[in-house]
Amino acid sequence: MKLQLSSWAITRPIPTIVIFLALTIAGIFSFNQLSVTANPVINFPIVTVTITQDGSSPTEMENAITKPVERAVSGIPGIRHISSTITEGISTTAIEFDLNIDAYIATNDIREQIAQIRSDLPQTIDEPLINRIDIEGGAILRYAISSDTQSIADLSWFVDDTISKQLIMTPGVQKVSRLGGADSVIRVEPDANKLASLQLSIVGINELLRSVHQNSAGGSSKYNSLQHTIRILGEKKSVDDIKNIQLPIGDQRWIKLDDIATIYQGQKTAKTISQLNNEDVVGFAVFRAKNSSDTEVAKGVEQALEQLRLKHPEMSIQLVSSTVKYTESSYHLTIQTLLEGAFLTIIIVFFFLKSWRATLIAAVALPLSILPTFFILTIFDYTLNSITLLALTLVIGILVDDAIVEIENIQKYIERGERPYLAALKASDAIGFAIVAITLTIVAVFLPVSFIGGFIGKYFVPFGITVSAAVLSSLLVARLVTPLMAAYVLLPAKNINHQNSIPKWIKKYTQLLSATLRHRKLALSLALIFLIGSMSSITYLPVGFMPDGDMSVSQIEVEFPPGTPVEKTQQAIKNMALKLKDRSEIKSIYTIAGISDDADGIAQHKGQLILTLTAPNERKMSQKQFENSISYLLQQNPDARYTFSNSDGNKEFSLTFTGSNPDELEVAMHKLRDAVATVKGINNARVVKPLLRKELIVSPNLPDLGRTAVNVEEIANTLRVATIGESNSRSAKFNLPERQLALQVTLPDYQKDDVDVLNNLYVRNNEQQTVPIKSVASIDFSDGPSQIDRINRSRKMSIEGNLEGLTLGEAIENVMALPEYQSLPISVEPLEYGDMEYMLDMFERFSSTMIFSILLVFAILVILFKDFIQPITILAALPFSIGGAIIALVLYDAMIDLPVIIGILMLMGIVTKNSILLVEFILEKERAGLPRDAAIIEAGQERIRPIIMTTLAMIAGMIPLVLTSGADSGFRAPMAVAVIGGLISSTLLSLLFVPVIYSFMDDLKKKILPLLARFTSVTQEDRDIKHR
The missing domain is CATH 3.30.2090.10 (Multidrug efflux transporter AcrB TolC docking domain; DN and DC subdomains)
Structure with a gap:
């Protein structure tokens, strides 16, 4: 099958040049316009109903307000969870909808239901506040302001009146919130x-x-023929x-x-006290607007604050914490990794082709494939974030694959004496079918990722779109630009290979392939032994959700007995800070005594320490190791309950339970907590329930x-x-x-x-x-x-802890095996919630996506090859790659988590490449009349060089992901390890075992076809008829 697209580009170069010049300019312009953010923009449809009734106890609020509200909204379609938090005088109910529900419609539905029950609620409550929550708009910057000449109240007013007004005019700033202080x-x-x-x-x-x-206004009066308004000035x-x-x-x-x-x-009496390095301060947080760039907003905020520092030298405004630094570090590191991978890829190409002209042609494929992808990202209104940049980094080796296959085949024709122009015409169209098949199988794997449901799916929609756009761009480059440049840039061969001499290493491979074909059953048995052995190694891999990140910010939440005044909370937290201040890993310590609850309620017995750490390359231990090393200092206060939170405020380990009987629930939780405390690797196990006040x-x-x-x-x-x-x-x-x-x-x-x-x-x-x-x-x-927590209209309690040496999956598995867990009362039920819910949902959705992707790849191969049997041969490389990935992960001491699953998805798309190159050539030679084994041998000889080149190019592109340390390295490295391990195993084994499997499947086909022929009247003569 020959595709004439390349011939058109060679004979008509101007349209091709204009098309890619336009795409390149659009890509450059789009890149400069794209915002840089930490994560993709996801709209979570969450609506809160907050009702206040001054002086009411949590129990009274639960019965009189919270339960009626939960009943009223529970019938609205599309609700995922209903969670309520009730403190003194405040009831807050959060209604979380499925991601496909429009947040504005959900808000109106909630408002209508609350309006219907308003008359049934106590008349002394304040009017219910119904708000749509913008999860994406988290604080990106936190500052602290202090002064030797100003009071806390004056500083608070300065934040409210001067800083907020100045910053809110900065492009991309959504709001500025004061933290602490006093009015x-x-x-x-x-x-x-x-x-x-x-x-x-x-x-x-x-x-x-x-x-x-x-x-007050007092009406109006007419005096001396003039109308006067009446005002009462009291x-x-x-x-x-x-x-x-x-x-x-x-x-x-x-x-x-x-x-x-x-x-x-x-x-006002202070209910919140903030300190930075033991100095009283007033804090404020900056929130960016949706689709705004983290880096641009941070730059604008810093410029505005610098102007204020010059105008008010008596004020000291210091940065406390910033997610932007992590975003910038991750962004620059990703760009650096991408460039390093591209450089290594080009080195591999030059090593094999030994021609700077041919290498240049292959190298051009990288920018011409990536730049149009930026244009696609702009069309979809995406940002440059951890997911889209990750996609580009992973495909850097793939983008040059099509060009490598194209240019290698053209080079082969030139070496045999063809002029470059004619060589490009003949070779590019001859290889066109294989290149299209390779690209479509990759797209068939990654495009379905864009349609995964749930939070995980929404998170990775940009991933699938980015990979698919980049790979399709590379296909256009390989079919249009590469043959065009080859025809006009390459030179005729100086030493023509008239005898079609074969390099020694290819001869050695050919001999090994011949021996493998002669001992097919033994070869297949060895392949199965490898497959079974490697797959069984998966038991050595723990299961988790997300790897530990290192944002250089450690958040510690502290809770003291209810009723503890904010002054005592502040003193206790200050003592903790004093114990930590000499640690070399800490740059600054920001403490908050008195944590804001919903509806401006203040929990004076709760506090927080935000430790800003030095950069990862400036300390000897990771953030996780640092947190484990300071745990003993935090445990020295017996009245304090503490926990480390990740960047999203979630706990490392948390299991949630619900119960219809609050007393039974509490007894069961304390019994289970005692058992959880015995599990090695779960530290500081505790029941999360409000203390009595x-x-x-x-x-x-x-x-x-x-x-x-x-x-x-x-x-x-x-x-x-x-x-x-x-x-x-x-x-x-x-x-x-x-x-x-x-x-x-x-x-x-x-x-x-x-x-x-x-x-x-x-x-x-x-x-x-x-x-x-x-x-x-x-x-x-x-x-x-002091507080009542509810979820899905039942009382809720959780068991939390910090993990050391255990993944989330291992911890959950160990806890679920405890007798105390298995003998929970009937009234107590475990609830999949938080990271546990996301982890289980991730495995379920990605498993179904993998199955669907394999079926889609099979369908595409069947259509392209017009055969149901040989696509099975092509897919045979998949298990070999997964086996290699598992062995690599075991050696790397990794776990099966989100990045590893992404790596395995990547493997599914790229490992079929080798099989397609082999099978397509075998079929072509068989149609030309060559015997099967001879066709297999010749396919091995002709295709081994592009197979090795493309594999090494992809591995080279991912090596920087494994070796680079810094922001997000814990996320990227395991994924690259899985891909590299799978590539090595699938390439080595597919070069030998895919031909063997092809021969078996060909035998099977010859046995099946005569049986099928009995059910049809169509003859070979009918098939040979050429329809006009």
């Missing part, structure tokens, strides 16, 4: 004793301030004006607010409530205002020239923690009379959950 407020602190003596309610003072300290101009506000105290008596309260401009339980006396006409809501409002103050949205506001401050009414700090003081606070009844709380309710001490 300035006008503090109004009534003395509890004076309130009691005057029988005044603190809620009444708060409401009075709201009612009198405001401006806002006070200064703190002194607020002090002079008169309060009614009965019997038409009045008292100044200043007489019973201390009023001053201060700051200390509570003050206010128990109203119903008869007294009825007698005094006091309602429970009024008691709750009184205690809330007295202890924590009104929320910002409900507080009166005090306007300064440049900003607005809240008027925060609370008791002084020394009184709000006194139970006797709280007992003596006065509450109003329905007739605006006041009575002390102690006359209608009692206050007692108790314990209660």
Whole structure:
């Protein structure tokens, strides 16, 4: 079968030159326009429903709010998970939809369902907040600002007013969020004793301030024939004006607010404390917009901050952590690896062809194949990220394959005396069928990757598209540019090989091939022995999800007993930081005491240490090894629970369980935790459940409530205002020239923690009379959950830990083998969630994709070869390659994880190349009348050089992936090892055993065809008829 495309390019060079010149210019322009990001852009349809009810306990919130919300939304189609987190006064329900669900439609569906049940929810709640979560928009930069002359409140305002406004105008910045700090407020602190003596309610003072300290519209009036608007200006101009506000105290008596309260401009009580290297700071995070370049956004942010540093020299603005540095490092390392692989590939080509002209022609295939791929990436709105760059790095050796086969065949014709022009015409079209078949089989493997469902599928859609685009571009180059350049650039041979002399190494191979054909059964037996032995080695490979990365940032989450004030949390975390500060691997330590929960709730008993490490090549241990080495220091505080988080905030090891009976669930989890702690390699095993917090339980006396006409809501409002103050949205506001401050009414700090003081606070009844709380309710001490976690409408608990020397798959397998796991109560069920869910989903989806890809390759080969038997011969190289990959991975001490699976997919696409080159030539020679064995021998002689060349070129292109250290090397190296191992084994074995298998399949075909002939009336004479 001959394809005349190359002849057209040779005889009509101008159109070919114009086409590739246009593609090259488009590719260069596209490359400069592509954004550089860490990962592909994925739209996760997640919607959250956040409802607040000040002062309500988690248990009350669960029954009155969370469960009704979960019931309401559970019937919406396409929901994957419903998870809820309930803390004091805050219920947050996250609804995760399947990836094919439109996030905007999902948000509207949720909003409609919540609106239908709004009347069934408590009337005292704030209006539900329904938001669509943008997972992709994570913080890429974190900074800390400090000053010797400014207070934390002033620094906080500087971040809110100056830095945020400046950075939000930077192209690509989506938002700027302040981390920690404190807002300035006008503090109004009534003395509890004076309130009691005057029988005044603190809620009444708060409401009075709201009612009198405001401006309002009062309609309009016509005066002197002109229309005048009426405005009531009640806002006070200064703190002194607020002090002079008169309060009614009965019997038409009045008292100044200043007489019973201390009023001053201060700051809200800090619930979050941030420090950088033990110095108080205020942090802020920068989030990039979708499809914006990480590197360009970071550059613009740094330029804007440098201008602010010059304008405000008293401010110190320091970078705390950056995902951009990792992205930049990975990007530059990938480009370097790609160039190194290309260079090594060209060296291999020159070694075999020994002609700089022929090498140049093959080398041109690389940029001409890669540049159009950038144009395709732009069309699909992709970015240059870890996945697309990985795809290009992996195919660098493949892109030159078609050109190598093309130029090697042309060179062979020239060596036999043909002029380059005629040699290009004859040789390129003669080899065209094989090149097309090779390329289509590669595309048949990688294109289905683009249609894998789920998170893994969405993540690798750009991978499949990038590989397919690059390989198809290389096909066009090989069929058009390579023969065109060969015809006009190559020179006639000086020493013509009239005798078709064969190099000695090819003669040796031919002799070995002949011996193999004479002992077919022995050869096949040896191949099966290798196959069985190599496949059995897979038991030595552990199973995991993702290899340990090294982002040079270690995140440690710390939790203390609920009720721990933020000051004590900060001191404990500071002590941890002091123990770590002398480690040479650490550049800086950023600590946060008081972690933000949803809806601006602050968990004062939780904290975080962010350790910025030196570059991987500047330290003697990896990030994982470093974290293991400091674990003992973190364990020295018995009150602290700590865990390391990866870059996404996920834990290294986590198993999630649900239960309909909370008590049974907790007992089972603690029993299982004790067993998990005995598993070697799982450190710091712990049950993730909220610790009990200390509570003050206010128990109203119903008869007294009825007698005094006091309602429970009024008691709750009184205690809330007295202890924590009104929320910002409900507080009166005090306007300064440049900003607005809240008027925060609370008791002084020394009184709000006194139970006797709280007992003596006065509450109003329905007739605006006041009575002390102690006359209608009692206050007692108790314990209660600080947080309730739910998933899929059931209580949730998890067992987490850190891994040392175990993969995630090994850890899960060991835990599932424990008797305590196998004997869990019926009410307790394990849930595939987080990394475990993704890992299992990965193996399931990639397994089905591999099967589909093999069937698709088979179908393409059947169509191209017009035969059902010999495509099986071509596919016989697949198991040999997988066996070689397994042996290489065992020797490399790797595991079967996501990058290795990608490598195996790569093998499936490229190892059929050798078989296609052999089988296509054998069939051609048999059609020319050559006996089968003679055709096999000649095919081996003719095709061994391009097979060896292309294999070595691909191996050379991947060697830098194995040898290069740095960002993402742990991801790339195992993948390259799998491909190199598979290439070596499949090439060595297919050169001998594929011809043997061909001969067996040919025998089978000769036996089957006569049997099939009995079922048809078509004769050979019919087949020989040429249709017009």
